[in-house]
Amino acid sequence: MYGLGLIKGLGITLKNILFLQRRNTTQYPDRKASIIDLAKLDNKNFISYAFTNPMKTLKSMMGMIVISDKVDQHPRFRGEEFSWYEERCTGCASCAKFCPLGIIKIVTDQTGKNYAEGQNYDIETFDIDIGRCMFCGLCVEACPYDALHMGSGFEEGQYKRNDLVIDVERLKKAEKKPSTWFRPQLEQKDDYSPFDEEIAWDKVGRHQKPSKKDLKNKWIRK
Amino acid sequence: MISFNTLNLFLVDLLSFLPDKLVFTISGLIMSVAICTFLIGLGSVYTWFERRVIARFQNRSGPNRWGPFGILQPIADAVKLLIKEDIIPATADKMVFIAAPIIFLCTTLLVYAFLPLGIDSQLGNINVALLFVLGITSVNALSVFMAGWASRNKYATLGAIRAVAMLISYEVPMAISLMGIVMVSQSLSLVGIVNAQSNIPFIILQPLGAITFMIAAIAEMSRAPFDMIESESELIGGYITEYAGMKFAVFQLSEFLAPIFTASLFTVLFLGGSNPLKFLEFLPIPGILWFASKSFVITAILLWFRSTWPRLRIDQIMGFAWKVLMPAAILNTLLVGLELVFIRDNYILQIIINMLIFVVFIYLIANILGQKRLKLKEPVPSELANMDA
Amino acid sequence: MSLNSELVTINFGPQHPSMHGVFRLRVTLDGETIVDLEPVFGYLHRGTEKLAEERTYVQIVTLTDRLDYVASMSNNLAYVSAVEKLCNIEVPKRASYIRVIVAELQRIASHLMATGFLLNDLGAFGTPLMYCFREREKILDLFEILCGARITLSYMRPGGIFQDTPQEFWDDLELFLESMPNQIDELESLITGNEIVLSRTRDVGILTPEQVIDASLSGPMLRASSVKWDLRKANPYEIYDEIDFDVPIGATGDTFDRYLIRIKEMRESLKIITQCINLIKPGPVRNEDVPLIIRAPEGEAYVGIEGPKGELGFYLVSDGGISPYRCKIRAPSFINLTLLKEMTAGGKIGDLIVNFGSIDIVLGEVDR
Structure with missing residues (x-):
């Protein structure tokens, strides 16, 4: 039936927006850190991290904390x-x-x-x-x-x-x-x-x- | 609850030492400036929202450098466009070239004059607001054509020709699809239409009209899959090819205001405007928030369409307007008319009949348009050159 | 009163969002309908063929990277095959397998690009393009593991490949092979069934088998017009004769067929890579007898391979010196452009863009 393909396509894009881990932009040279990133750096649950470091949490929500990642690079890189x-x-x-x-x-x-x-x-x-x-x-x-x-x-x-x-x-x-x-x-x-x-x-x-x-x-x- | 009218009354009280007519003028001016400023701000925030959402649809991040989640990006864009050189092509018709973006923005903003954003929350309430909205949106076609023609650019002219052909064709089904609403609510005033939906929003009562209006409105604001006018991959920018700097910004702003406007109009006409949803009535949410959230859902759906579907060709778009939307709109009007004569008060029966006809119509149209093209032929290797043979 | 109408000539390119590089089309329009068109190219001419005449045979590998810059591996393969034929160099078996694997990976990458940009030309707001790029990125990562570069690879050498693969490559390749079929399925359900795509591409830009053979088109363009011809099968090079795969063909030769062929070929490529992984054995990857400066015997050689865009051939003439006397490149993109007018005349502007996108050209190769 006509129209099914259109709806299927909508499903695919919806799937891609719902699974955020599919996002694969490598931000270079640095990126804005979210609370989750900061908590991961500290090896903590992000909720407990937010309670212990309220200042940093607020800053990260304002997009004021920047961390730089190592760009994924193979040793053979020329x-x-x-x-x-x-x-x-x-x-x-x-x-x-x-x-x-x-x-x-x-x-x-x-x-x-x-x-x-x-x-x-x-x-x-x-x-x-x-x-x-x-x-x-x-x-x-x-x-x-x-x-x-x-x-x-x-x-x-x-x-x-x-x-x-x-x-x-x-x-x-x-x-x-x-x-x-x-x-x-x-x-x-x-x-x-x-x-x-x-x-x-x-x-x-x-x-x-x-x-x-x-x-x-x-x-x-x- | 604070509504526009209470604000207005407050202003009138404040200015009561002045003569009556002056009070009216000044308070109206203040209110409309406030609304326009708010809308322009909203439009710029919407650019950020659209870019973020489409980026997420595409597994990207979108603008995220300025401010929290990149929300200051529109300001950066605006500053960049403001300080750009303002180029007017040497062969362009200067007056028209400059006037086009102004008219475009004005008509977009004027729509909000009579749009009820909440209970008692509109700048004015006239009894033919719907006609006014339909009329003022048609002026867009004029300003687009002015821009395209005055640019003296072949791409711009082509875009303008497309725009005029398309906008005017889609005006017709759009207007006719609204007739059903007018007949049921017996009012051309938008406030009246919202009040008529206090029980059932019209999208349930007239699904065919709603979807026809939606499609026509998408085409009117030339969004995917009907973004023929400025189709980037074909006509570079269509009518805005030659525009730069602030004029371009004005065009972009009005274009980004268009989805907001469409969503608010759709909310008013079919989703019951500021009326709360029936099963959530007990929540203490002000009407304007209901309005905003309904519009937000519609804009999000529009973005979803935009990021998923490719664009139709010009002849297909025109054919769609006249061959599909037009019959649908007329069928809807006919149906509503008959129902009003025979089963005026039986809403349940009306809903059932309309839904049934909606599904049957969509199915029929889909089959008439679809089946022939969908069949893929079985490939047969050509005999001219075959490495297996 | 009578309407006076006249034809409009309009330039598409070299600066145009959908001209795939610096390509220029002089199009004569009657309203929206295309009456005539004339391609103008040469904006990216870099004289690769002449430059090759003053480079040594190994140095030319770096030039071939820059021809079809979305399919450098295939260019490398075609060139080194020509040199090997010219100098009668034997290639170790393992090197042949790795060459086939990387060439098929490159085919997938190139077809992903073609599909993505075709959809972009159709007016999808970049979403399919981004999904295609997401997958292509994985292939480029694989190439980075192999040879330290992502686009300009310089991977192959006459007599093999420059260095054996690290273990990470095989691990990542396995992951890629696992995920890729699903991703192609996802791409297909986004595009193939989409009625807008169908109505835009079905029965648009039809080429008959007679036309494509007369114009010596090759690759997906040829096969879409139901001509079953694939150099990998018709004239097997490397180890393609040991491998079992299908050659998909189209039914009508329209734009949709050209798109569908590419999708099907991606699946076949995955099949080929899987078989290669199972067949490959440890061993040398480079013929150690081949010096860095090759003195080719007097003579000439032509080798054509099935590149992602069609028959990619290198014709080398040697006068016995350290660099070729003449190097001629048969660029598939360039020859596939031949029938653009036949495909498009009589259609709308939208059709022109879509047909052009379905040819899948790369300007680095067209202008050389």
């Missing part, structure tokens, strides 16, 4: 703030070569320091222009020594375009919270989450710092 480990980097510039946009610039030391076998070049310039970066992660995939990792942040807005260029100093100073994108060894660590910990350089690679012998076998003889 974020900004590249994590770069100076100790692992040999300055081979594979990342620069593989970048589809050519936004990585590497200059190694010209003076002849650390030129011996098994030593790493000093990196003088390592600029990543994240203003043009599309976060494809190919540079990370290309790095043979696991020195470069995608980061996990995404709040890198700047007022000047030049500030978007991550230079070597910033890379050195930055908190090392690498994403597990193309780094299976980080994934094998149980419960690893890039938000919590800063990871030391000897933990992030597939292997320890290559020995002289290794290097000879791997890169010179072949």
Whole structure:
């Protein structure tokens, strides 16, 4: 019969308004906390919470209490703030070569320091222009020594375009919270989450710092 | 209980040192300014309400940043629209372009002049209030056409053409569907109609008339599924395409006032206005609250429709007005007339007959319109290219 | 007195609420009736095919993400298949399964978008669209677990996929497969039986089988006109020949059929994913012999896959260098637009919008 479909549709929308838990907006960066949220933070029943904290209850009803949630993000998330480990980097510039946009610039030391076998070049310039970066992660995939990792942040807005260029100093100073994108060894660590910990350089690679012998076998003889 | 009339009398007392005519003018002015201000405030709160409710229908949150539950959002919107540049297109007809939103808002507000919001709570009581309401709502069509035509925009003109065609067509069944009420209550005054419903609200007595009026009213205020005039996905904004800033705000405000107005009119005409529900009569609730809660339910139902159903096409909308609503309205009038002649005082029998005819009519119309289209054909693979063959 | 009436030419787009991007239609109207229309595109032309000529084969994967940006996985799949054919690269079995799973997930996501926006064009005040987006969000979350991005995925590589799936993916996929049939049912009971939708879409924009074959349409557009043709069955790639699924076809080729086909295909996709989960075995996911910089042998290769919108093909010509000599993309959205005029002429403005919505185009792919 005509009209039944219309009424069925009304039923569906009614179902959706009645089951409020279906609401799935993630509010970012923060959201107005209701009493229930505050009580949950305090591990309390919201009625008893309202009695014990009347001031906060009133404030939350006025929408004056703001809490910020962690945005649900997987460790593989390809974020900004590249994590770069100076100790692992040999300055081979594979990342620069593989970048589809050519936004990585590497200059190694010209003076002849650390030129011996098994030593790493000093990196003088390592600029990543994240203003043009599309976060494809190919540079990370290309790095043979696991020195470069995608980061996990995404709040890198700047007022000047030049500030978007991550230079070597910033890379050195930055908190090392690498994403597990193309780094299976980080994934094998149980419960690893890039938000919590800063990871030391000897933990992030597939292997320890290559020995002289290794290097000879791997890169010179072949 | 405080009603409009007691307030009015208080004002008159206060101003009694002035000449009589001046007292009348000033007190009337104060009351109407109060009502208009209240309505405009209500309209802005309604925008917040509508956005919240539709958001919930869609599993979203809706505006929730300003004030408790985002209730200050309308103020933010208004400030934003106020400080926007007021653009008048170079080729537009300036006078008409500016006049259109004013007329639109005025006609929407004027409706409330004779609407009884409670017992003795209306600005005025004239004996042809219903005619006045029907007449003043038709002026909307004019202002919409003015806006569309003066904009010098093809989308706006198309919207205006649609508006005129649609608003005028739906005026007819809307007016005829009210004839039944007028015949039963023997009054064109809205107060009289409310008083006539002290026993049975007209929605029970004349369901066919009620639903016809409801549908026609939804179309009149161009809400889904009849929001043809400013159908966003087709005509961008229809007649308001070229409007910006405060003029746009005025249009939006009157548009958001329209559901409130429709709900209040429906409450007055079919739900018994400020009369309490029969089985809840013992509760000490003032009439104006009854009125407000009944209107609220109607607005909520309108929102429910709006968030669920897609829009009809222009030819289907026009066809619906003339092929379905018109017969329904005439049938209702005929039925009520016959009943008034033969079984005037037997309300129970009237209700039974009307309900029966209502159900049969809906069923018949549904089958005539529906069956043919609902059958899905069995797909047969074409022989031109078939990977299985 | 005689009425003087004349035709009106009106621009739909590039800035229009229902033009699905920066698409422009020059429409000639007689009142509400459409007399003639002429599509104008190129507002989103980014020269992807030319850019591909100066990128290495792996780098081009990132370009394909941005073609049909609601179905990046399918683009990736079509491109890497072309490279694999060009260079005779073998793909590990597990990688093939995962590719099929993600491609079908992407098909569901794309069809959800198409359905939602079709309903938006029909004038539903965003509600079905929001329900569709709610479901699509779950798929995007799955993709984030897989490859750290939601839209521009860059997931596949010539010779497999970039990295094996984490365990969370399988858990979440299971949950998704459990909930999705109910959600499709809910969507259907909101839309399919709705008389307003029916009266708006039935017998509107009818395309006959002759027309669609002559215009070389593909995908749901083709199948809605009761032509049974699906590359997954007609020319099986990856592991589709091991999997049992139906190819739904429409009866009349009207807008409603095109909508219904998409809903049915979503169900079939769920079936395919379930079978893949049962068949998949541990193993390598990437052919380790394939270097990051591929030197393809001289030659050419064309691979077409059944994308969500139709036959998505990549034609690569190699001169032996590290990047293709020529890359041609057969974009289904672009070719499906061919019959827009035939569908719409004689209808009302509302029909135009609905027909246009039922084609399901993505401007990134049309303009490339």
